[in-house]
Amino acid sequence: MKRNFYSYTVFLFSLLFLAGCETPEPFENNDNNQLSDIWLTIPGQKDARFNGTYSANGETITFEIPHFFPAESDNQVDLKNLVLRANIPVDARISPALGNPMDLTEPIKIDIASGTGAVKSYWVEVKKVADLSVKTVSIEVDGQEINGFERNGELIFYVVPGVDVSNATLNIGISRHSTSSLPSGSKIDLTNPVPVTITGVDGTTKTYTLMAVPPQKLNYGIGITRKLFIKIGSEIGGFGAHTETSMSVSGDHLIIGTNTTPSRYRILNRFTGALVGDMTMPSASFRSFSMVSDEEGHIIGSSYTPKNSNFLIYKWDNAMDQTPELLITYKNESNAATDGALGRRLSVYGNLNTNAVIMATESRNPVILKWVVTGGQLVSQTPEKITYGDPIGAWPFVSDAQPISASPNTDFFLNYASEIALVSGTTGRRISAIPNTPALVGVFHMPIDYFEFNNAKYIGIAEYLTSTLDQARIAVFDVTDPANINGASAATKVFTSDQVSGTANPNGTADIEVMVSPDGEKAWAYLLLTNGGIIGYELTNYDPN
Structure with a gap:
């Protein structure tokens, strides 16, 4: 054993000696003298x-x-x-x-x-x-804030054509060690470019140019939106208890209807909400829960009519028309076991002077009445009755059927407490429906309006946010592709407004109305909350980005 250990030790030391005798590689100095x-x-x-x-x-x-x-x-x-x-x-x-x-x-x-x-x-x-940068900049116009951005020394605000920027309020955020020639709160006229100079702590300066420019247009859908006004009832002549229940848009006017006897159709400026006057009513006994306008601003208003009484629909050419025309007289022959009244909701699509479809719903009975206008003439005083074939739950006092074309057999959206459904105009059966979830459509969602804008199709609803139905807002859904209605989600809910608040109303008798401009570049959406007030918005096809 000793002999073997000795042999291994000699062998190991031999290897170490050989390794130690190897000549190391020479290190070559680098000629690089650059800062990295x-x-x-x-x-x-x-x-x-x-x-x-x-x-x-x-x-x-x-x-x-x-x-x-x-x-x-x-x-x-x-x-x-x-x-x-x-x-x-x-x-x-x-x-x-x-x-x-x-x-x-x-x-x-x-x-x-x-x-x-x-x-x-x-x-x-x-x-x-010195810090001469502009960190934030915005202008306020008619209570609406428009944020700006810098581009090559220009402070740009995308402003939709038609908005008055002659008396805009400037808000500008800069370093606390610098000063601005136009401090926040300054009134500026942006109808032409306006210079603003930032002076630093060391006296150096930089001048920017404030500019209002029209944004690019979208090829599809809703872009920039702005709130026009919000008015509580006391600001527009006062609201009664549960009385303001309908609304229409005609020309430059927004009309608010009361369900009193006689009813009052109150005229407002639809851009400012200012009270203008009253429409001419057909008689001292005319009590109207519902009043709407067609795509051209012609107005129809219906009487509230129990069973076995005459249901009346009057037509006004505009808000200033002094001689309303009796368009429809129909005896309400509802077969409802309970209630069956007509007139709580009325809808129209088209142009009453050419082609249009009018729909009304019965209370507590899943029946929709349809009248057709062709060539400016009512086809018949007697309506076609459509019984909805797929009702969910009890039928409430208030439901709304909104046609989506002027075709006699048009499909329509049906809105009542349990669902918002697209319904076949020929079979009366559900085609598709938006999921009835509070997160999507509110705790209640009455009524509905349909409109087409910038290559898209939409419905707008009054979305209630509380179970007491005293807070509501406008909600708009993209329904262009019917296949997406069943799976409606936050992605199809493309716009919500600020809320309007009031006091409790058990039936949720709000109203919503949308009008599209003749050139198709803007739409105006309005919400009336019974016992509350009204809010108006402008929707455009201008890109917000």
């Missing part, structure tokens, strides 16, 4: 790192640092107490040594010597610069 990185820091400020800018010939490196750091503090940066750091080749040497506080009030020269001794020199200079 250089940066500047402020002692005690871990987030203060500044990179330099090289001159065209690469021999001068300029650092621009703020007068204060952090930017909105009062801590002035001391040029005599800054730290330079750099990355250099592995075998190079730098002079002077970096990494410690140094005085950079004047330019300094830095020499990089390569491993071969070749030297390259750089000049480093540090400049304090």
